[in-house]
Amino acid sequence: MSTVADPALAAGLDHFRTLQARQQPVWPDREALAAVAERLEQAAPLVVPAEADLLRDRLAAAGRGEAFLLQGGDCAETFADANATRIRNKIRTILQMAVILTHGASTPVVKMGRLAGQYAKPRSSDDEERDGVTLPAYRGDMVNGFDFTPESRVPNPERLEQAYRISAATANVVRAFTKGGFADLRQVHEWNRGFMRNPAYARYEATAEEIDRAIRFMHACGADFDALRTVEFFLSHEALILDYERALTRHDQRTGRAYDTSAHFLWIGERTRQLDGAHVDLLSRVANPIGVKLGPTTTPADALALVERLNPDNVPGRLTFITRMGAARVRDVLPTLVEAVTWSGASVTWVTDPMHGNTITSASGYKTRRFTDVLDEVAGFFEVHRSLGTVPGGLHMELTGDDVTEVLGGSEEISDEGLALRYETLVDPRLNHQQSLEMAFQVAKMLRD
Numbered sequence: 446m447s448t449v450a451d452p453a454l455a456a457g458l459d460h461f462r463t464l465q466a467r468q469q470p471v472w473p474d475r476e477a478l479a480a481v482a483e484r485l486e487q488a489a490p491l492v493v494p495a496e497a498d499l500l501r502d503r504l505a506a507a508g509r510g511e512a513f514l515l516q517g518g519d520c521a522e523t524f525a526d527a528n529a530t531r532i533r534n535k536i537r538t539i540l541q542m543a544v545i546l547t548h549g550a551s552t553p554v555v556k557m558g559r560l561a562g563q564y565a566k567p568r569s570s571d572d573e574e575r576d577g578v579t580l581p582a583y584r585g586d587m588v589n590g591f592d593f594t595p596e597s598r599v600p601n602p603e604r605l606e607q608a609y610r611i612s613a614a615t616a617n618v619v620r621a622f623t624k625g626g627f628a629d630l631r632q633v634h635e636w637n638r639g640f641m642r643n644p645a646y647a648r649y650e651a652t653a654e655e656i657d658r659a660i661r662f663m664h665a666c667g668a669d670f671d672a673l674r675t676v677e678f679f680l681s682h683e684a685l686i687l688d689y690e691r692a693l694t695r696h697d698q699r700t701g702r703a704y705d706t707s708a709h710f711l712w713i714g715e716r717t718r719q720l721d722g723a724h725v726d727l728l729s730r731v732a733n734p735i736g737v738k739l740g741p742t743t744t745p746a747d748a749l750a751l752v753e754r755l756n757p758d759n760v761p762g763r764l765t766f767i768t769r770m771g772a773a774r775v776r777d778v779l780p781t782l783v784e785a786v787t788w789s790g791a792s793v794t795w796v797t798d799p800m801h802g803n804t805i806t807s808a809s810g811y812k813t814r815r816f817t818d819v820l821d822e823v824a825g826f827f828e829v830h831r832s833l834g835t836v837p838g839g840l841h842m843e844l845t846g847d848d849v850t851e852v853l854g855g856s857e858e859i860s861d862e863g864l865a866l867r868y869e870t871l872v873d874p875r876l877n878h879q880q881s882l883e884m885a886f887q888v889a890k891m892l893r894d
């Protein structure tokens with residue numbers, strides 16, 4: 446693997462620079478940006494192409510219903526929270542959910558974090574106003590600071606390099622936790638039993654008991670539990686800041702293709718998926734498995750054009766559509782998209798993001814979501830696929846392993862007044878640890894049904 450020295454390949458990869466790139470920071474110091482990009486171009490990759498290829502195979506399986514994707518993590522990672530405890534809590538939550546979903550789906554669960562690179566956010570407005578003062582909006586720690594001061598809000602390219610370093614450290618911790626004994630199936634199941642001790646979750650006891658019996662059965666059959674001490678865990682983030690993604694793109698001598706080595710899986714957001722835009726162009730030229738978020742205004746023609754542009758060879762697992770329609774729209778809007786893509790013969794893995802179409806402002810002024818709406822969108826996603834005979838391939842969630850209070854409801858009934866207790870997210874609300882497990886139990890039931 447090397448930086449992209451082949452002039453023709455490099456020229457193609459740089460074509461995005463001639464196109465409109467939405468949601469990019471206005472870097473005041475272009476020379477500093479160029480210097481950072483040059484250093485990142487020489488830096489070690491965060492992931493290797495062979496792992497991205499493996500993930501493509503796993504996503505192809507999810508597209509055929511032979512696996513199920515669980516992709517989750519923060520809305521916006523922060524440099525301050527990239528410590529071992531917070532990372533461990535997120536991994537633990539995803540592993541716990543995965544065990545519950547594996548039981549429900551009776552297929553392997555592909556585990557993927559919004560982790561080690563989810564440091565940039567598209568925003569609805571370029572500015573933020575507080576008490577009559579207007580400053581540039583916070584765009585994620587990769588770009589500027591959250592503090593509401595003119596100095597902190599200036600986009601600083603040094604942050605790209607900081608994001609790279611912190612992502613490398615995070616990826617290292619992720620590998621340690623998922624390849625060491627921490628991921629042991631028996632331990633993960635013990636954590637789930639701990640969750641059941643709270644009377645609020647008594648209604649999930651029967652499922653937990655079934656999983657318990659299945660594990661005892663495996664044990665009795667002589668299953669090699671030591672082989673289950675490690676798990677595959679993939680990294681993903683939104684490919685938003687193109688200078689960062691381009692600088693981490695490498696030429697893979699093995700395949701002759703370019704890979705974005707900032708993560709195994711990159712997705713294009715709802716706000717940057719224009720067919721003639723820079724994001725689609727750059728990601729069309731890398732060989733990683735990629736995703737595109739599709740909101741409620743997506744037309745079948747949009748979806749088909751994206752398929753043609755991003756997966757012209759119709760490679761299974763290359764393209765995932767992550768639909769985020771909102772609970773109120775999913776049953777109306779999703780069927781026509783799935784039908785059109787299915788009729789075209791295109792190979793697409795369908796995943797639901799039940800978070801981004803269900804954002805509301807609570808009476809007390811917090812940006813939040815209702816647990817019931819999130820669940821309802823997942824239910825709608827399953828209903829649509831079941832009625833069309835197509836495959837619901839996975840779940841994309843904003844969640845954290847900590848005990849935050851950002852999403853309304855769940856069995857612990859977080860109320861509007863309760864949001865203020867531990868509302869920590871810098872952009873969008875996440876399910877907390879308990880809500881995430883509860884969601885997994887509910888989705889497992891949908892998978893089983």
Ligand SMILES: O=C[C@H](O)[C@H](O)COP(=O)(O)O
Nearest residue numbers: 520566567568569570872873
């Ligand atoms: O995570 C998604 C978007 O970045 C986020 O919803 C934008 O939030 P805003 O509408 O507050 O800018």
Ligand SMILES: C=C(OP(=O)(O)O)C(=O)O
Nearest residue numbers: 567714715716738769801
């Ligand atoms: C910005 C995001 O989502 P969307 O593009 O669907 O709004 C996100 O997932 O962080």
